Amino acid sequence: MDSQPQGPASTSDEVRQRRRCFLCAYSDVACDLASIEGRLARVSVGAGRDGALWVLLTGDDGSEAAITLPGHARRLMRELAALPPAQLNSLRVRVYHLLRSHEDDGQPSRRQRLRTTPVSAVILEPDTLLNITDINNAEYCVRQYPLRRMAPSPPTAATLRGTIIHSAFKEPPGAGDRASAA
Numbered sequence: 001m002d003s004q005p006q007g008p009a010s011t012s013d014e015v016r017q018r019r020r021c022f023l024c025a026y027s028d029v030a031c032d033l034a035s036i037e038g039r040l041a042r043v044s045v046g047a048g049r050d051g052a053l054w055v056l057l058t059g060d061d062g063s064e065a066a067i068t069l070p071g072h073a074r075r076l077m078r079e080l081a082a083l084p085p086a087q088l089n090s091l092r093v094r095v096y097h098l099l100r101s102h103e104d105d106g107q108p109s110r111r112q113r114l115r116t117t118p119v120s121a122v123i124l125e126p127d128t129l130l131n132i133t134d135i136n137n138a139e140y141c142v143r144q145y146p147l148r149r150m151a152p153s154p155p156t157a158a159t160l161r162g163t164i165i166h167s168a169f170k171e172p173p174g175a176g177d178r179a180s181a182a
């Protein structure tokens with residue numbers, strides 16, 4: 001498609017033809033699999049910056065995929081690895097731009113082995129819709145977003161006062177008088 005951004009790695013027509021996902025344009029290698037999604041069965045975060053980093057996903061059909069993840073997912077995976085298993089298993093993950101791993105490790109064939117590249121993307125809860133206003137507010141104060149979602153606080157004297165003042169001055173002074181006089 002002409003409208004797609006061409007990454008710096010568009011080296012040959014052959015590579016371009018094999019491109020399968022929106023991230024291929026940014027990678028030296030075309031992926032074998034555009035994306036995969038499943039529940040998190042296991043997360044493994046090796047020690048150090050270069051320690052092995054992989055997840056085991058269970059697809060909706062019960063198939064398993066062991067995926068070696070890119071380094072930029074390390075922080076996210078470290079946080080996920082700390083969750084209790086039941087909570088971990090309830091989370092869905094989608095990974096974009098994958099390569100088949102050909103190492104034979106004697107795993108049962110129902111478990112496919114995949115690897116990623118540095119441009120591959122790892123999305124947690126891909127179908128969760130976010131409120132744009134909340135995100136804009138989060139730019140102003142990052143703590144506000146989770147707080148508003150998790151703990152809708154009861155009104156305090158200060159917020160009540162704010163609400164009253166806000167509604168009192170919602171219309172310019174005199175606007176109500178003019179409306180009732182008309």
Ligand SMILES: [Zn+2]
Pocket residue numbers: 019020021022023024030031033034096097098
């Ligand atoms: Zn791709």
